[in-house]
Amino acid sequence: MSGARNTQFFDLGTSTLRELNSTLQKEGAEGAWEIHNPAGRHSLAVGLTNPVSVTIDGHAGYYAAGMNQRANVVINGNAGQGVAENMMSGSVHVKGNASSSAGATAHGGLLVIDGDAGARCGISMKGADIIVRGSVGHMSAFMAQSGNLVVCGDAGEALGDSLYETRIFVRGTVKGLGADCEEKDMTPEDLQILTGLLSKGGITDIKADEFRRYGSARKLYHFRVDNASEY
Amino acid sequence: MCGIVGLFIKNPALQPELGRLTSLMLKTMTERGPDSAGFAVYGSPASGQRKMTVRGISADNIGDFESGFLKAAGGSANVAKHQDHVVLTYASDLEPAIRAFVNGFGHGVHFASSGESIELYKGVGLPEEVAARFDLEKMQGTHAIGHTRMATESAVTIAGAHPFSTGPDQCLVHNGSLSNHNTLRRRLVNEGLTFETENDSEVAAGYLSWRLSQGDKLDQALESSLKELDGFYTFVVGTREGFAVLRDPVACKPAVMAETDDYVAFASEYRAFADLPGIENAKVFEPEPQRVYHWEHAA
Numbered sequence: 001m002s003g004a005r006n007t008q009f010f011d012l013g014t015s016t017l018r019e020l021n022s023t024l025q026k027e028g029a030e031g032a033w034e035i036h037n038p039a040g041r042h043s044l045a046v047g048l049t050n051p052v053s054v055t056i057d058g059h060a061g062y063y064a065a066g067m068n069q070r071a072n073v074v075i076n077g078n079a080g081q082g083v084a085e086n087m088m089s090g091s092v093h094v095k096g097n098a099s100s101s102a103g104a105t106a107h108g109g110l111l112v113i114d115g116d117a118g119a120r121c122g123i124s125m126k127g128a129d130i131i132v133r134g135s136v137g138h139m140s141a142f143m144a145q146s147g148n149l150v151v152c153g154d155a156g157e158a159l160g161d162s163l164y165e166t167r168i169f170v171r172g173t174v175k176g177l178g179a180d181c182e183e184k185d186m187t188p189e190d191l192q193i194l195t196g197l198l199s200k201g202g203i204t205d206i207k208a209d210e211f212r213r214y215g216s217a218r219k220l221y222h223f224r225v226d227n228a229s230e231y
Numbered sequence: 232m233c234g235i236v237g238l239f240i241k242n243p244a245l246q247p248e249l250g251r252l253t254s255l256m257l258k259t260m261t262e263r264g265p266d267s268a269g270f271a272v273y274g275s276p277a278s279g280q281r282k283m284t285v286r287g288i289s290a291d292n293i294g295d296f297e298s299g300f301l302k303a304a305g306g307s308a309n310v311a312k313h314q315d316h317v318v319l320t321y322a323s324d325l326e327p328a329i330r331a332f333v334n335g336f337g338h339g340v341h342f343a344s345s346g347e348s349i350e351l352y353k354g355v356g357l358p359e360e361v362a363a364r365f366d367l368e369k370m371q372g373t374h375a376i377g378h379t380r381m382a383t384e385s386a387v388t389i390a391g392a393h394p395f396s397t398g399p400d401q402c403l404v405h406n407g408s409l410s411n412h413n414t415l416r417r418r419l420v421n422e423g424l425t426f427e428t429e430n431d432s433e434v435a436a437g438y439l440s441w442r443l444s445q446g447d448k449l450d451q452a453l454e455s456s457l458k459e460l461d462g463f464y465t466f467v468v469g470t471r472e473g474f475a476v477l478r479d480p481v482a483c484k485p486a487v488m489a490e491t492d493d494y495v496a497f498a499s500e501y502r503a504f505a506d507l508p509g510i511e512n513a514k515v516f517e518p519e520p521q522r523v524y525h526w527e528h529a530a
Contacts, residue, residue, distance in 0.1 A: 039502060042502075061501060078501065080501055097515070097516060100485075100517075118517050119481075119482055119520065138480075138520065
């Protein structure tokens with residue numbers, strides 16, 4: 001807990017979820033907020049556009065901190081499906097595990113997951129940075145378009161299936177690559193980007209040169225003239 | 232969409248709380264399944280005795296049913312009434328005779344489950360109402376499995392509500408839909424199984440019962456179901472000693488588990504765990520796809 005002065009508290013044991021979200025979404029909302037008794041409720045701290053700091057003290061349900069813009073949200077527990085989905089900017093930090101579709105379609109901002117993420121982590125991500133200290137499930141970075149996915153543990157089946165231009169870094173084993181995803185050489189530029197990401201994610205005990213780099217083979221999304229007769 | 236829950240007690244001191252905790256979990260899953268609910272509770276078995284849960288009992292048929300049962304079962308038999316369900320207790324060797332009596336009785340009476348420890352109740356209505364109707368809060372036991380249903384493919388009826396029990400002390404709840412259930416049902420009927428409904432989940436339950444009757448252990452039966460069942464599923468399965476969880480390879484149906492020294496809990500959503508004792512310090516995790524998780528009490 002931050003314990004900072006001027007922290008405002010919100011108890012979901014006595015107030016409603018709608019009151020919480022509308023308070024945080026109100027124009028001019030600012031400062032630090034602590035949310036007690038989340039009890040796994042869905043849609044906690046969603047649609048925030050103010051630069052507030054929100055700490056959710058416990059486990060969160062689906063879509064926690066969804067559509068986040070500018071706010072910094074910390075979850076002291078696990079998060080359900082779709083944490084930080086469609087995030088535009090700001091940051092979301094899950095101290096426990098996240099369920100499936102973490103950071104789905106996220107355009108920007110930083111998502112850090114200290115534990116494992118489930119299936120489809122970073123599905124269709126469009127520019128966010130996602131850093132997972134543990135492992136990710138199957139079909140992670142499916143159709144991912146841009147941004148970076150960093151996995152300090154292992155990746156499940158079909159990593160990066162139908163990938164566009166997201167950079168994927170995995171430190172452990174990859175159970176299988178999806179269609180059009182391949183291992184690439186780690187360039188000096190990649191190493192520099194990855195070093196910056198690890199530092200952004202507060203990861204100091206793991207070095208960038210321990211990772212492998214994966215990306216798109218670019219055979220699937222470029223039109224091939226040989227296939228013209230198919231259309 | 233459906234909600235499923237399961238609770239397997241490790242610390243016997245918590246057994247008196249089984250019904251109350253299961254009831255809270257079911258109630259929280261109302262938003263995933265408000266039209267009907269059901270649950271199976273595994274209590275302590277009495278030696279040489281069997282229990283059969285029967286549903287569809289009413290003021291019109293209870294008299295004939297009870298006298299017919301007592302005639303078939305003789306002296307030590309007992310009938311415990313719970314609204315439109317009754318739990319029959321009788322000597323183990325009378326199982327075939329009692330089953331034949333129940334199946335032949337008609338008048339809207341249906342077999343629900345039988346075994347040494349299982350009791351199985353289901354009904355139409357909000358999960359909270361269904362649980363209250365049968366006084367789930369007061370039930371005790373070693374493990375329980377529950378289901379809240381939002382019917383999408385078939386009518387809101389008791390027959391379509393889960394759990395399904397297709398073998399002694401076995402039951403299954405399912406979130407998802409199977410695509411090869413008709414083919415599989417035909418195969419299982421050829422193997423001698425009978426089905427009460429057209430429901431896909433009952434076929435999954437029947438498949439597991441068939442594998443268990445062929446000598447598989449629960450985890451082996453679930454491993455083979457990964458090869459034979461096509462579709463979406465998260466299953467929670469109960470047997471007399473055990474409790475198991477399986478998700479299909481795509482795992483698009485939600486599942487979360489919590490384990491402490493006192494219990495193992497399963498639910499579609501974490502919310503259902505919020506009232507469990509010691510949940511703040513439980514190990515909370517998402518079961519991986521295609522991996523069989525199972526826990527068993529020493530027999």
